[in-house]
Amino acid sequence: MNHIGFDDGKEQIEDLITSLSNSYTHIGLLGFSVGATIAWLCSTNSKIDFIIGCYGSxxxxxxxxxxxxxxxxIFPEQETNFSVxxxxxxxxxxxNPLLEIKQLHGEHGFLNPSTVTYNEQSTTQVYKIIDSFLMKTML
Structure with a gap:
């Protein structure tokens, strides 16, 4: 079994960003849970235009x-292991004027329809929040 960790994950994503930056004008990251934390760690990379992190505990x-x-x-109302x-x-x-933080009703995983914590109403709200964020970020 390979142990990746956050630093190794960040390095892998930043390598990918470097290779993509030759072909794309805009690069953004969207991450959930562990992926949100890795996106957060990459948020200082000058080749990234935006990140969206959902419940990166x-x-x-x-x-x-x-x-x-x-x-x-984007954070849930509550997490099991820490105070949101x-x-x-x-x-x-x-x-930081570049940092926008939203908290919605639900628990970790509330955007995933395959989990018991799925919250349809909060998911609909998040889609609108993300759409608005992307519109103002990319215009």
Missing amino acids: RIRDYVHVKPSCATLL SSLMKALQQQR
């Missing part, structure tokens, strides 16, 4: 990261 270990691209973080409101407060203390 391990972001709490990387609150020192200061995104240099448009960043949308404390994490959001720590991130908001950055006062």
Whole structure:
């Protein structure tokens, strides 16, 4: 079994970003859970235009990261292992105009229709939030 970890995951994604940057004008990352944390770690890469991270619970270990691209973080109302409101407060203390944080009703995984935590109403709201974020980011 291979052990990847967040740093190795970040390195792999940044290698991909470097290769894609030769062919694409705009590059964005969308990540869920672990993928959201890795996207957050990549948010300082100058080749990325935006990131969207959904319930990246391990972001709490990387609150020192200061995104240099448009960043949308979406959190559930509650997580089992930590206080979402404390994490959001720590991130908001950055006062980074590129960082947008939203919290919606539900638990970790609320966007995944295959989980028991799926929340259709919050999912509909998230689609609208993401659409609005992309419209203002890419225009």
